[in-house]
Amino acid sequence: xxxxxDKDGKAIMVDVTEKKETLREAVAxxxxxxxxxxxxxxxxxxxxxxxxxxxxxxxxxxxxxxTSELIPMCHPLxxxxxxxEMILYxxxxxxxVRSIVKVNGQTGVEMEGLTAVSVALLTIYxxxxxxxxxMYITDIKLCRKTGGKSGEFINE
Amino acid sequence: xxxxxDKDGKAIMVDVTEKKETLREAVAxxxxxxxxxxxxxxxxxxxxxxxxxxxxxxxxxxxxxxTSELIPMCHPLxxxxxxxEMILYxxxxxxxVRSIVKVNGQTGVEMEGLTAVSVALLTIYxxxxxxxxxMYITDIKLCRKTGGKSGEFINE
Amino acid sequence: xxxxxDKDGKAIMVDVTEKKETLREAVAxxxxxxxxxxxxxxxxxxxxxxxxxxxxxxxxxxxxxxTSELIPMCHPLxxxxxxxEMILYxxxxxxxVRSIVKVNGQTGVEMEGLTAVSVALLTIYxxxxxxxxxMYITDIKLCRKTGGKSGEFINE
Amino acid sequence: xxxxxDKDGKAIMVDVTEKKETLREAVAxxxxxxxxxxxxxxxxxxxxxxxxxxxxxxxxxxxxxxTSELIPMCHPLxxxxxxxEMILYxxxxxxxVRSIVKVNGQTGVEMEGLTAVSVALLTIYxxxxxxxxxMYITDIKLCRKTGGKSGEFINE
Amino acid sequence: xxxxxDKDGKAIMVDVTEKKETLREAVAxxxxxxxxxxxxxxxxxxxxxxxxxxxxxxxxxxxxxxTSELIPMCHPLxxxxxxxEMILYxxxxxxxVRSIVKVNGQTGVEMEGLTAVSVALLTIYxxxxxxxxxMYITDIKLCRKTGGKSGEFINE
Amino acid sequence: xxxxxDKDGKAIMVDVTEKKETLREAVAxxxxxxxxxxxxxxxxxxxxxxxxxxxxxxxxxxxxxxTSELIPMCHPLxxxxxxxEMILYxxxxxxxVRSIVKVNGQTGVEMEGLTAVSVALLTIYxxxxxxxxxMYITDIKLCRKTGGKSGEFINE
Numbered sequence: 001x002x003x004x005x006d007k008d009g010k011a012i013m014v015d016v017t018e019k020k021e022t023l024r025e026a027v028a029x030x031x032x033x034x035x036x037x038x039x040x041x042x043x044x045x046x047x048x049x050x051x052x053x054x055x056x057x058x059x060x061x062x063x064x065x066x067t068s069e070l071i072p073m074c075h076p077l078x079x080x081x082x083x084x085e086m087i088l089y090x091x092x093x094x095x096x097v098r099s100i101v102k103v104n105g106q107t108g109v110e111m112e113g114l115t116a117v118s119v120a121l122l123t124i125y126x127x128x129x130x131x132x133x134x135m136y137i138t139d140i141k142l143c144r145k146t147g148g149k150s151g152e153f154i155n156e
Numbered sequence: 157x158x159x160x161x162d163k164d165g166k167a168i169m170v171d172v173t174e175k176k177e178t179l180r181e182a183v184a185x186x187x188x189x190x191x192x193x194x195x196x197x198x199x200x201x202x203x204x205x206x207x208x209x210x211x212x213x214x215x216x217x218x219x220x221x222x223t224s225e226l227i228p229m230c231h232p233l234x235x236x237x238x239x240x241e242m243i244l245y246x247x248x249x250x251x252x253v254r255s256i257v258k259v260n261g262q263t264g265v266e267m268e269g270l271t272a273v274s275v276a277l278l279t280i281y282x283x284x285x286x287x288x289x290x291m292y293i294t295d296i297k298l299c300r301k302t303g304g305k306s307g308e309f310i311n312e
Numbered sequence: 313x314x315x316x317x318d319k320d321g322k323a324i325m326v327d328v329t330e331k332k333e334t335l336r337e338a339v340a341x342x343x344x345x346x347x348x349x350x351x352x353x354x355x356x357x358x359x360x361x362x363x364x365x366x367x368x369x370x371x372x373x374x375x376x377x378x379t380s381e382l383i384p385m386c387h388p389l390x391x392x393x394x395x396x397e398m399i400l401y402x403x404x405x406x407x408x409v410r411s412i413v414k415v416n417g418q419t420g421v422e423m424e425g426l427t428a429v430s431v432a433l434l435t436i437y438x439x440x441x442x443x444x445x446x447m448y449i450t451d452i453k454l455c456r457k458t459g460g461k462s463g464e465f466i467n468e
Numbered sequence: 469x470x471x472x473x474d475k476d477g478k479a480i481m482v483d484v485t486e487k488k489e490t491l492r493e494a495v496a497x498x499x500x501x502x503x504x505x506x507x508x509x510x511x512x513x514x515x516x517x518x519x520x521x522x523x524x525x526x527x528x529x530x531x532x533x534x535t536s537e538l539i540p541m542c543h544p545l546x547x548x549x550x551x552x553e554m555i556l557y558x559x560x561x562x563x564x565v566r567s568i569v570k571v572n573g574q575t576g577v578e579m580e581g582l583t584a585v586s587v588a589l590l591t592i593y594x595x596x597x598x599x600x601x602x603m604y605i606t607d608i609k610l611c612r613k614t615g616g617k618s619g620e621f622i623n624e
Numbered sequence: 625x626x627x628x629x630d631k632d633g634k635a636i637m638v639d640v641t642e643k644k645e646t647l648r649e650a651v652a653x654x655x656x657x658x659x660x661x662x663x664x665x666x667x668x669x670x671x672x673x674x675x676x677x678x679x680x681x682x683x684x685x686x687x688x689x690x691t692s693e694l695i696p697m698c699h700p701l702x703x704x705x706x707x708x709e710m711i712l713y714x715x716x717x718x719x720x721v722r723s724i725v726k727v728n729g730q731t732g733v734e735m736e737g738l739t740a741v742s743v744a745l746l747t748i749y750x751x752x753x754x755x756x757x758x759m760y761i762t763d764i765k766l767c768r769k770t771g772g773k774s775g776e777f778i779n780e
Numbered sequence: 781x782x783x784x785x786d787k788d789g790k791a792i793m794v795d796v797t798e799k800k801e802t803l804r805e806a807v808a809x810x811x812x813x814x815x816x817x818x819x820x821x822x823x824x825x826x827x828x829x830x831x832x833x834x835x836x837x838x839x840x841x842x843x844x845x846x847t848s849e850l851i852p853m854c855h856p857l858x859x860x861x862x863x864x865e866m867i868l869y870x871x872x873x874x875x876x877v878r879s880i881v882k883v884n885g886q887t888g889v890e891m892e893g894l895t896a897v898s899v900a901l902l903t904i905y906x907x908x909x910x911x912x913x914x915m916y917i918t919d920i921k922l923c924r925k926t927g928g929k930s931g932e933f934i935n936e
Contacts, residue, residue, distance in 0.1 A: 003286040005206035006395065011366070013373050015393030017335060017414045023641060030293070050161035051834055054635070058696045058838045059228050061637050065692055065700055066226065068377055070275050071282045072215050072370045076377055076390050078700050080730060081639030083630065102641045106392060110289070111282050118274045118293075119226050126227045126267050130159040133266070133298055133309050137186070137274075140293035142285075153289050162863065167834070169841050171861030173803060173882045179485060210363055210479070214370045214540045217481050221536055221544055224845055228838045232845055232858050234544050236574060237483030239474065258485045262860060315598040317518035318707065323595075323678070325685050327705030329647060329726045342605070362473035371540050378538065380689055382587050383594045384527050384682045388689055388702050418704060422601070423594050430586045430605075431538050438539045438579050439479075441610075442471040445578070445621050449498070449586075449608035454601055465601050491797060519678055522791070526682045526852045529793050533848055533856055546856050548886060549795030551786065570797045627910040629830040654917070674785035683852050690850065694899050695906045696839050734913070735906050742898045742917075743850050750851045750891050753922075754783040757890070757933050761810070761898075761920035766913055777913050 004073045013073050019106040024147030028113030029098040030140035032121045038132040039093045053086045056097070056123040060084045063119025064101055067112045077105045079112060084120055097121055110142050160229045169229050175262040180303030182257050184269035186296035188277045189250040194288040198251065199244055209242045212253070212279040216240045219275025220257055223268045233261045235268060240276055253277055266298050316385045325385050331418040336459030338413050340425035342452035344433045345406040350444040354407065354436070355400055365398045368409070368435040372396045375431025376413055379424045389417045391424060396432055409433055422454050472541045481541050487574040492615030494569050496581035498608035500589045501562040506600040510563065510592070511556055521554045524591040528552045531587025532569055535580045545573045547580060552588055565589055578610050628697045637697050643730040648771030650725050652737035654764035656745045657718040662756040666719065666748070667712055677710045680747040684708045687743025688725055691736045701729045703736060708744055721745055734766050784853045793853050799886040804927030806881050808893035810920035812901045813874040818912040822875065822904070823868055833866045836903040840864045843899025844881055847892045857885045859892060864900055877901055890922050
């Protein structure tokens with residue numbers, strides 16, 4: 001059932017007026033692959049100069065707050081916590097971005113989590129594209145979701 | 157060389173004041189995988205009810221226009237054309253989103269193209285997540301880029 | 313009494329801190345008139361190609377979420393539902409846009425409803441203006457309002 | 469011909485890359501009707517306390533700058549001038565808002581002019597709605613347009 | 625303790641999920657100094673023509689609503705009241721802007737108050753800069769804060 | 781002469797249609813004072829954990845791009861370069877933020893430079909306010925401006 005449409009197939013922002021306000025949390029993740037030289041520069045950058053991941057973290061947090069502006073049928077929400085983790089896989093040459101988003105609200109924060117991850121990954125691409133235009137972003141997915149009527153969801 | 161940092165490693169919006177204004181174009185793409193039932197509903201939806209891809213297309217076009225708000229070091233640009241194509245792969249159960257973005261400007265539109273694709277894919281996720289939370293977004297990449305000093309780039 | 317000004321006539325965002333949070337709903341509507349040829353194309357478009365009304369519906373929903381950014385003294389609100397209906401009057405050659413907006417909040421959603429209608433109508437104008445620049449938008453009004461201290465309002 | 473769709477009927481932001489940059493100007497207008505008591509208060513307000521029209525003018529100017537964010541297929545433009553006039557018709561009890569918008573650009577500024585008028589009128593509604601919920605906004609139209617390939621348009 | 629970072633020093637939007645929603649209020653202020661001629665024009669302007677302070681007041685109120693978009697780690701909040709006062713010091717040739725912001729929320733509104741003041745002062749600068757480019761903005765500070773766990777704060 | 785008003789004293793976005801597009805640059809600066817303990821933490825933070833200044837730099841750059849959304853009568857501009865410097869004065873216990881903004885445009889970038897500085901300073905306040913609520917922001921001013929009809933301006 002595609003809930004974002006009414007019975008005539010017209011797009012709507014689903015009516016959640018009657019849903020209970022509960023604590024909801026979502027964990028999402030995604031990856032960006034790059035060549036070795038670029039990976040090395042990002043990794044060093046986090047330590048001493050050119051903090052790519054620091055900028056991407058800020059962008060991801062600010063992006064999460066813009067979710068309902070970007071995704072047409074998303075409800076506005078007062079996010080109560082946003083955290084982004086970056087994990088560097090030196091052998092496989094990718095960076096994983098992982099977001100944890102929280103809210104006391106009437107709808108879940110899956111989209112906010114996925115948007116945070118996407119914007120952070122795009123920012124990494126932007127800041128490294130002068131070195132490597134073949135980077136690619138992949139495996140953006142919802143990892144876990146708690147709260148709300150549908151209960152816990154774990155994407156193992 | 158990470159161009160988005162100055163010589164001391166501080167993030168900057170790169171100075172492109174002296175760059176020539178030329179016609180630039182970028183093609184980017186990405187995919188979203190989903191289960192069979194959901195894929196079928198999206199496919200039918202485009203025909204007769206619940207136009208998921210129509211909403212995603214609008215979201216992607218509007219998202220492209222927000223790129224410099226989302227990606228911290230991106231220059232604002234007056235995009236002169238944005239087009240999104242959605243291709244359904246019924247066997248493999250994924251939808252490919254492909255963007256073509258154009259500008260007469262001093263910097264390229266790779267990020268605008270990648271952002272258009274990302275926002276369109278996130279919108280598809282949002283509109284189908286009631287049916288399938290395990291969808292995943294993958295293979296977001298720059299396909300082609302023309303114009304500017306660095307000339308043509310093709311990501312075969 | 314113009315409530316959006318303090319006792320010295322200075323504009324303020326009215327203090328609603330002490331108002332009760334209740335379920336509030338607003339219905340608003342407006343029309344756009346166009347020539348016969350254009351009307352016909354929009355009507356067909358909704359069926360088979362060039363979905364003007366589909367794009368306008370998305371724009372109206374996203375516009376409702378931007379109300380407090382557009383109208384200086386409007387309070388930000390967490391809208392819980394937005395729905396837009398388009399009705400085609402083939403004889404009179406106009407399209408009516410009707411919005412239903414809901415919230416659990418401390419102020420009403422009249423402005424959100426009126427903004428949704430206005431943005432949807434402007435989008436129809438934009439998408440048809442190559443055919444007909446003489447279209448005009450008219451009769452934007454609040455139809456109904458429930459919830460809040462002032463109770464029900466019906467604009468018959 | 470609905471230019472905002474490609475040959476398959478999919479919405480696009482029209483490619484204006486090859487269009488010439490010329491000086492373009494648009495004049496748009498619209499009206500809001502209200503009851504006598506409210507009209508009187510607005511009129512006095514402009515003189516001595518509670519400057520409804522001053523706030524609406526600022527909102528309209530800021531709204532014009534948001535046009536490409538609100539209207540999905542609108543091109544971003546660097547507006548070079550925005551002016552709003554408010555004319556009070558004491559006998560007929562309506563206020564006319566008139567906008568003049570200019571740009572050196574590749575597309576016209578009709579939508580910017582119409583958006584400025586719409587946002588200003590909505591702001592007047594907002595600031596007076598405590599007194600009169602039956603106000604209505606009407607006759608929003610393009611009055612004149614110059615520049616660009618299609619030349620002058622006058623909506624007499 | 626810099627609360628906007630996690631234990632590894634990475635920037636986060638602090639988790640306030642468990643904090644109680646209480647009535648919170650902040651008063652902030654700031655000043656802009658200008659030359660005598662400019663001050664005189666602004667002062668007259670408020671009375672009869674060219675209402676610099678009226679425009680700045682609108683800008684400050686709208687700016688307060690944008691705080692969580694501007695300040696990366698700020699939580700979105702549903703402000704329930706915003707008021708700006710402008711006080712003219714004719715002898716010292718400065719204008720003081722004072723904001724009072726209210727919310728029922730889980731975090732304080734210091735940043736909203738300070739942002740309102742900053743944007744209003746920048747707007748005064750903008751509108752007068754053709755006369756006096758040496759104006760300067762100074763003494764932006766939090767004056768008072770009530771509500772929340774930390775209780776009342778008064779900056780005497 | 782207050783240029784942001786027409787001859788009747790109504791606010792306008794000044795018509796710059798006929799002005800020449802030239803290379804324009806602005807340097808602006810401002811300071812934030814804090815107590816010793818906080819200053820020490822910020823200073824250390826830049827080296828090893830809790831990069832307050834890195835986050836503020838990103839916020840300032842993004843803030844500059846939002847100038848025409850915040851300041852009502854500001855023209856939108858395609859900024860071609862934004863750079864922020866932070867200088868720590870350990871004895872006097874303040875941090876100076878200095879912005880350099882560039883554009884090829886029809887109006888100057890004073891406001892963009894001042895906005896970048898203001899938003900960066902507000903971000904520092906936000907990230908340190910748990911330690912020190914008495915910080916204050918001061919001496920925000922235009923330092924230098926080149927390009928445009930009025931030529932060079934130096935605020936010694």
